[in-house]
Amino acid sequence: MLEGPDLLWGGIFPAVCAAATIAILWRATSKAASAWRTSVLVGYLAGHWTLSARDLGAAALLQRGELEAAGTHWAYDPRNFEFVAALAKSFNASEAHHWVPLLALLAALPDAIAALGKLGPAVGWLLRAALCVFLPWRLLDGSKYLPLSLGPEFDLDLGGWSTGEAAAWIGGIGATLLLAWQIVRRGHSDGDHQDGNLRAVLATLVAFGSTITMVGAKSIVLGQLLGVLTATLAGCTLASMILRTQRGPDAAAGPLIVIFGALLTTGHFFAELTLVNAALLLAAMSLAAGWLPVPTTLSKRWRNAARAAACLLLLGVPVVLSGRELAGQMPSAEKEATTEVNPYENFKP
Amino acid sequence: MNCFGTRFAACLTLGAVLLTTNAAHSAQYALDKSHTSILFGISHLGYSYTYGRFNDAEGKFTWDNANPAASSFQLLIKTASIDSNDKARDDHLRNADFFNASQFPHITFVSTKVEALPQPGPSGQTHNVTGNLTMHGVTKQIVLPLKKLGEGKGPFGKYRTGFSCQTTLKRSEFGMTNMLPNIGDEVAVTISFEGLRQGADGSGSAKR
Incomplete structure (x- = not known):
């Protein structure tokens, strides 16, 4: 399933884009928070749009009857991709998952605005709350x-949530995301340089575990x-460690929680990600990247150990359960062997 | 009444007579689910074709033998009813990678024009039905080559009319680009359906 072009455009490319962005911005401005925030956005958008452009490119090549002429390595050549169509799709x-880039762009605003002026924090908080409900x-x-009418031709009960159910689900998801966002934002308040690196590594691990769970x-x-988000965080982490930016993923709380939350929400409602697994993954990401609810009297070593243990425990449950499910779907050697048995070998006419 | 008034009244009367005659020829039908089959076939890696079906559909049509242009068709397929004889694959086809059945629970077709052909077309079609097909959140105008198979009373006295059509759709045109080109772009579609005539002349419910 996972082929070379997937790894290149959904892995290496976003990681390089994210690392390059953080390096350029850190060198140019020395503002670690905005460098992290921008590079998470740039890395994710680069990967998302490139994968989308590749799929649209395949369709265009097929429709023009040019796929064979493009050769077996067409998916490595970005000249075959439809970037304009991929960008247009996001707007x-x-x-649902086509909306993620636009939501990620909007998510960069509240934390940036919060840093401006006296009213900034209040406006930033309101924008965060509004985006989490939106x-x-x-x-x-x-x-x-939340069905839309099919028109007068079809007189059909479309079902869907009642107003109360819709308010409960949307309000509940919005409140959970807002809480996660606040937890991640507070990550810097109790962290130092080493803590930032650990949080970045743990956030990357959580994103990787979530990839396995989603598959x-x-x-x-x-x-x-x-996977694109994992690669983006990996690129940011590596660059941040090398450059010693002294910040972690808490600086990119908005884009990180919105991208991650949107993909988990989509996975729960449009794929088969259970609500429990989605909640565990979001909790793992919040603890990995953000504020850790442990006594401040604990030494740094114990705090780091507690963070890593809590995060890996929360991550382990969905990953192990998904891994077992995936393994169950794979054809086992035993099953393969049984299919090779010839039921007629003892047949004597 | 002046000359213009007399002519206008005559035109109105003629129009009303024509409309009444037309209405008398067209009949309303409800889709008979148990005699409706919606089948599809798609290339797998270029090595074989995989076939499947949608098991749940609803619809209605108006059919006018004398004036096919006055006919119309509306079909609604429940996306979650996809069945390719493999549960794991069906679950995958239902989720966000392909049909995204929770996001797009219905595939609909609403006709906008029905044309009778002077002679059967290349696939044996007797009529061309133009309409809007909405699938995976994308609406496109398509032409379905419709073949009228027959009509008459069934063994329980209900009046039925049946059709079939075969066409090819490109899934990429409906935004379904995942796993191209390994899973083919062109999808062969066959629909065969019967309608139960509604009204006072021995028709009944279309439910199973």
């Missing part, structure tokens, strides 16, 4: 949960997008 989306509504609008939830597309 005129039909599927996110689930935007992803679910028009789906079977186990039978969505390769959403798994690929979580």
